[in-house]
Each structure stands twice: as C-alpha cells, then as structure tokens.
Amino acid sequence: MKEHPEERISANLQENKLFLQERFGDSLDFYSKDLTLGQVSCCIVLFTGLASPEKLTVMALSLLEQQNETFQNGARLCRYLLRQSRIPTEGTPITTRTMLVERLANGLAVLLIDGCPCAVGISTQEMPQRSVSNPGGEGNMHGPQEAFTELLRNNVSLLRRQFRTDSFVAELHISHTHAKTEYCLCYDRLRAPADTVAALRRRLEKVRLPVLLDSAYFASFLKQDKLNLFPAAAYTERPATACARICEGKVAILVSGSPFAMIVPSFFSEHFESLDDYSSGAVFAGIIRLLKYIAFLLSVFGPGLYVMALTYAPEMIPIRLLGTLAQAEAHTPLSPMLEMLTVTLLLEIVREAGLRAPKAISHTVSLVGALIIGETAVSAGIVSVPVLTMAAAATVATLAVPSLYEQSILFRFAVILLAGLFGVPGFACGALLILAMACGSDPFGYDYLYPLMPPCRASVRDGFVRTIWSSLARSEEEGRL
Amino acid sequence: MKREAPNLFAALLLGLFGNIVLSSQIGYFARTGILLLPVSVAILTVAAWGFSFGWRMLGQSPIMRWSLLALLAMSSALEILRLWRLFETAYPDGMNMLGICLMIVVPVIYLRRVSSIAQTANVVLAVLILACGLLVVSIAPQLHVSNLQCAPFDRTEVRTTLWAQLILYPELLLPALWPGSARFGKHTFLRLVGWSLMFSAAVHLLLELFFGTDAIRQENPLHTAAQSGALSIFNRLEWMQLILWTMVVTIKLAVYLYAGVRLMGGHACKSENNAVGLDRFPFYFALMLFLCALWRSADIGTLTAIRNILMGLYAGMVILGGGIRWLLSPDTRPES
Numbered sequence: 001m002k003e004h005p006e007e008r009i010s011a012n013l014q015e016n017k018l019f020l021q022e023r024f025g026d027s028l029d030f031y032s033k034d035l036t037l038g039q040v041s042c043c044i045v046l047f048t049g050l051a052s053p054e055k056l057t058v059m060a061l062s063l064l065e066q067q068n069e070t071f072q073n074g075a076r077l078c079r080y081l082l083r084q085s086r087i088p089t090e091g092t093p094i095t096t097r098t099m100l101v102e103r104l105a106n107g108l109a110v111l112l113i114d115g116c117p118c119a120v121g122i123s124t125q126e127m128p129q130r131s132v133s134n135p136g137g138e139g140n141m142h143g144p145q146e147a148f149t150e151l152l153r154n155n156v157s158l159l160r161r162q163f164r165t166d167s168f169v170a171e172l173h174i175s176h177t178h179a180k181t182e183y184c185l186c187y188d189r190l191r192a193p194a195d196t197v198a199a200l201r202r203r204l205e206k207v208r209l210p211v212l213l214d215s216a217y218f219a220s221f222l223k224q225d226k227l228n229l230f231p232a233a234a235y236t237e238r239p240a241t242a243c244a245r246i247c248e249g250k251v252a253i254l255v256s257g258s259p260f261a262m263i264v265p266s267f268f269s270e271h272f273e274s275l276d277d278y279s280s281g282a283v284f285a286g287i288i289r290l291l292k293y294i295a296f297l298l299s300v301f302g303p304g305l306y307v308m309a310l311t312y313a314p315e316m317i318p319i320r321l322l323g324t325l326a327q328a329e330a331h332t333p334l335s336p337m338l339e340m341l342t343v344t345l346l347l348e349i350v351r352e353a354g355l356r357a358p359k360a361i362s363h364t365v366s367l368v369g370a371l372i373i374g375e376t377a378v379s380a381g382i383v384s385v386p387v388l389t390m391a392a393a394a395t396v397a398t399l400a401v402p403s404l405y406e407q408s409i410l411f412r413f414a415v416i417l418l419a420g421l422f423g424v425p426g427f428a429c430g431a432l433l434i435l436a437m438a439c440g441s442d443p444f445g446y447d448y449l450y451p452l453m454p455p456c457r458a459s460v461r462d463g464f465v466r467t468i469w470s471s472l473a474r475s476e477e478e479g480r481l
Numbered sequence: 482m483k484r485e486a487p488n489l490f491a492a493l494l495l496g497l498f499g500n501i502v503l504s505s506q507i508g509y510f511a512r513t514g515i516l517l518l519p520v521s522v523a524i525l526t527v528a529a530w531g532f533s534f535g536w537r538m539l540g541q542s543p544i545m546r547w548s549l550l551a552l553l554a555m556s557s558a559l560e561i562l563r564l565w566r567l568f569e570t571a572y573p574d575g576m577n578m579l580g581i582c583l584m585i586v587v588p589v590i591y592l593r594r595v596s597s598i599a600q601t602a603n604v605v606l607a608v609l610i611l612a613c614g615l616l617v618v619s620i621a622p623q624l625h626v627s628n629l630q631c632a633p634f635d636r637t638e639v640r641t642t643l644w645a646q647l648i649l650y651p652e653l654l655l656p657a658l659w660p661g662s663a664r665f666g667k668h669t670f671l672r673l674v675g676w677s678l679m680f681s682a683a684v685h686l687l688l689e690l691f692f693g694t695d696a697i698r699q700e701n702p703l704h705t706a707a708q709s710g711a712l713s714i715f716n717r718l719e720w721m722q723l724i725l726w727t728m729v730v731t732i733k734l735a736v737y738l739y740a741g742v743r744l745m746g747g748h749a750c751k752s753e754n755n756a757v758g759l760d761r762f763p764f765y766f767a768l769m770l771f772l773c774a775l776w777r778s779a780d781i782g783t784l785t786a787i788r789n790i791l792m793g794l795y796a797g798m799v800i801l802g803g804g805i806r807w808l809l810s811p812d813t814r815p816e817s
Binding site for chain 2: 228418425427432447
C-alpha cells in the first residue's frame, strides 16, 4: 500500500517534534530530550514506564559518547546506528508516523535525527509486569506450576523455552482494533497442518473489533455455526498445556494483555483431559476421565431426567424410591419443573454473587446462600429435599468440567424446560439438540467429537480413557492432526 | 480427524434400523427371515444399485425430482405420525401432535449440515446398539428357546416374509442423490441392505424368543417387550426406547430434508456441507405440520403400505426408464 506523504517521517526534526508534541505533549508519561550527536541535532523520545531512560543511557548514549566518529549529517548517523554500532537498535528504520507511534507504544525509545527522513528504535523496554505465578484456574497436582502473564513477549518466551527445535513459530500480528493490540500465533511448523494455520490466519485477519482484551474475543469469529453453543476453542493459562497442544499440531493464540492462550482447533474430549492424566497411572487417569464424562452427563441431564421421571414417566422409578419422592413432593406447592428451575437459578445466583463479591464477604454470601436459604426453603416447604439434592449434585458435577461450565448451565436449563413441558419427547429433543450441536461443530474441518466418535482405537487410546505411556508414545504419530 | 467428505452411511443405516424397530418388526418368524436373507439381500441390492444407475440417466427430469420429493415429504410426515401414535399408546393425553412435531423438527435445525448429520448418526447408532444390548439384558430372563417355531414352512409364511423384507425404503434409494454417487459400487448398497436385513432378522429372533407364536400378532412388540425390562435403577425401560426412537426419526427427517434440498437443486458440491439454509425451516415446519394434520386420523399402516407401493413403482420406473435410455442412446451412458 502506498504511504500518504503526510504519513512519512519528515527530514526536519522540528516538524517531527511538533507532530509528537501535538499527539502526546499533554501526556504525563511522554518524555523527550534534545541532544547533539557529533554535529547532528537529535531528539530522544519515549514513554516512561514502558521504556527505561536508565537503560537508554547505559545501552545507547554512553556508547555513542565513546565513539570517535564525528557524524556530519543525519543520514550517516542513521546508517551507522543501524548497521555498524553495538547499540541494540531495531534492524529496520522507522519511516512513517504510524510506525513511530507503534514503536513508542511498544516501549522502544526512538531517536529522531535532523536531516534524515527516518528514525531509529532502540530496545529499552522496561514495563511493569506481574511475575510468573501459579495458575489460579487450572488446578493440577503434578507437572509445571507456572502460568502465563499479561506480557505477550514473556508468554512467547515461556513457550519458546519448551521447544528446543527450529520448528516452533511465533507469528506476531496486529489486530484491527482501535488500540492495535498485538496477538501471536504459536505453532509447530512441522506438526500444524499448513492449511489450518493459513485458514486461521485468514480468519483472524478479517476480524474487526473495537477492542481486544482477551483471545476469547476471537472465538465467535472462528465458529462456523453461530447458533452452536459449544466453544470453538479451548483456553489454558498453563504454558505446559499450550506446549502439549502445539505438539499435537494445534495453534496457540496469545493476545497482548491476556494471561490465557486460546487453542485451536479444539475437540470435545479435550475438556475432560488434564495434565495430571498423563502424570498419574493409566488406570486411575482412565477412571477419573470416565467420572468426568459421567459428571458432565449428570450436570446436563440429571435435573431434566428427574423432572421428566416425576412428572411424566413415574413408571421408570423403582417403587420404593418413587414412594419417597412422592412423599417429598406432596408437601411442596410448585411443580417439579418449577421447583427444579427455582433451585437451579438460586444456586447460580449464589455462585455468581460469591464470584463477583469482594473476597472479604464472598464466604458470607456462599454461607447465607447455600445454608440459610437452602435450609429455610426446605423447612418452609417451598422446595423438596430430593429436588435440592439433585440440583446441588448437578451443580457440583458441573465443576468437574470447568471449561464447559457455561454450556452445562445453559443445556441444563433447556433440558429441564423441555422435559418439564413436553415429557419424554422433550427430553429426547433436548438430548438430540445438544448432541447435534456437538456433532455440528467442525472446527477447521475436523470432527469435534474426535477421537470419541466414531468409535475407533483412538477412543480408548486417549479419548474416553487413556492407555499406558508406551502405547501412547507408539501411536503418537497417528494422534497428530 | 480431518474429514474430506462426510459419509452418510451411518445415517442411512440408522434410518433403516428405525424402519425395522418402528414399523416392520411384525409379520414373520425369524427362521423364515434368516432363510430368505440371501435372496432378499441380493434382490434389494440389485434394485438399489439399479435405481442409482437409472437416476444418473433420468435424474435431471423435473417430474422425477418432484415425484421423489413428494414421496420423501410423505415419508417424513408418516414417521412423525407413527411416533406420535406410539407416544399416545405409551403416555395417553401426554402429548399433542403440535408438540411432537415441534420436538422432532426443532433439532433438525442443528442437523442442517451434512457433517452434522453424519456425526450425529454415528453417535446415535452407537447409543442405539448399546441400548439394544441393555434392553436385551433387561429382558434376558424372559427369553425362552422353546418359543422358537418349529412347525413346517408354508407358502403364505414365505410370501409374507419375502414381502416384508423386500420393502424398498427411501434410505436405499437416497445414495443415488448424493454427490459422487457414480463412485458408489454395489458393495455400498450390499452393506446397507445386508446390515439392515440382518438387524431385522435379529430383532425378529429376539421377539420370537420373547413372545413365541404371539410375536406376529403384537401391535408394538418391541415396546411391549421393553415394558417388561427392568434394571436395578430403573423400573421399566420403554422411556429409553422412546427417546432413542425420537432421535432416530429426527435424523431420518434430517436426511430426507437434505435429499429434498438436493432434489430442488440446492447446494452443489462447493458448499455441500451447508446443506439447508435456515430460511427454509419455517416452510419445512409448516409443511410437516400440514401433512400431519391432514393424515391425523388416517390409518398409518395403510398409508405406509401405499407409500411402499409408490416407492417401489417409482424405483421400477427409474430403473426401467434409465435402462431403456441407456440402451437407446449410447451417448448418454455414464463414464463409470
């Protein structure tokens, strides 16, 4: 694209200074200092807090003072800085005002040179940052215990140090947002299918957003069917997990300012996997994984099945249990469906309040919600104990697969409503809707249910359960995308 | 696993299994069915392959296309009505026709892509096989070998069995409509016919072991058998059966809708995966509701028999017409 003449950096230092003064003159963190190098007038500009004046002095200015070169014009100084000096400058000169602003925002110090229509960026970044800490939302007993932070380059380095090969690629892109946020596609060149990477690159390139604060903002743009509620991508805050996925041939998307990596393509079975699965024994890991599948089914279908059984199909419940349930239901004024909806809603409100409330009072909120309201509702005869038990069991089961939390809640409400209003066909409709959604997600042309369906050797190798490591290692080639 | 072209084999097989468990699990004894299996498989395979061949010759004709479309619409409505009747038997006054229509048609919205139909059919097929196993286990104590028939064969029994096995269901004809149908060999049809008839024979064998001579007199024998099944956590299992039947019928409808869209000339190979546009659903739902309301009080058995005859005649016409055209104009012979 041809540059606009006004976009170019002027050879006149005063014009460039004026431009920056107009843009950033009022900013507290904008720093500029005039200086003369040899016989050339220059100006150093930077943002304090992003770039360090101390680093600049040590790394650049003191080195320049030691040089015996006498620069007679700006062009020669620029060429010297870019090609000959030991000062850590960027390899390419800054030629446009947009580049100038971007480099300043990236934490570089920029040297504007009189008589030269380009500037030189010097790497003196020093940004306030959170240190690498433990992941808060992905509990694991074994394996690495470090998490991504908000700094994109730090996150890339956390991935890079896991790959001691030349095949790891970290592609930097700038999003089409007002803030021009950076994002990075990380993948293994030898393992990630080139067409998948190209398709992803193309789709992300088309994304137009007002603001990009997290990689999750991209998710809806990657969905083929917008009506589908299953996530189009998986998220992790663990570099180790991201690294494992990259080794499987997937792509990790890191966004500047976000401590989460988005992994694409993502499959349904991945929500039931964790790093611990591969650290613990195969039998135990297999049982835990099966339990997670059962927990997901319980969280989605349990309350709906209860409502359907009690309202429309009591014949399916064994007689003794039916007697107990009927006795409990006889004392409550609401229908099983309304009861279940009320309790489920209440539990969600308690959860949301506990999550959003300040930490100091979140325990109180949980206590009041769970114990006092629950206990009083039962004592007052508003809800029955079996309904409360089922709703609580479903809520706890949801937490066994936290990455599908949103879907579990939405599906649970839908199944309760359908089963409560239409009975057995309603339940069937709900189940098929969920199944069709799962089967309808085909991220980048891959089956979302792979390797679970259609049943194959991979289903038991690392799907419903996981096999022993020696077998996994043998089949590693097949497991790749 | 990357998918180059979604395969609808499981969806078609599921549809055929659905026909067997929902409508044709009566009428003959297992031994006759097993005996006639090779003959029926051979005849149906040749018919399905012949239709596929004939369709390539005559498929562009609007009359042929709209006739098949009408037959598919009729079949879809019949499936809904049959399921509604079954629900009415199991849960009297529990569900009206509008509700059933809604519950069956709504999930089709999420089954409008070929990949979605194919994958969902795979899952439902796996669940159906598991559930069938569970149902068999639950009624195992009531299966008696002494119930098997050992009276000499008679002609009527053989004729009834042959007619029951030789029904040309739409699922056997639909592969002719799929993109790249010319590549399908006889083995595709052979597998489809073979599995469905073997499943039919197995179902009949189980019913005979359960009911004995009463098997052919039962109206909904599978449902009655499921009512007798019990596991420790569930008293009866017919609800599970009904849930599965509903899923099977929905997938059948999704396959018919996809075939219908192709018959109307929609979506050639370029965007094949996006089979049905969302904008067509209100019309589709209204059509299903209208047809169901129209045949609400009709005898489903009679309507199904009419549909089967019409389907057979239609297939015969395509096979004959295609054959004649192939013989008369050698230029139109397909490359394959």
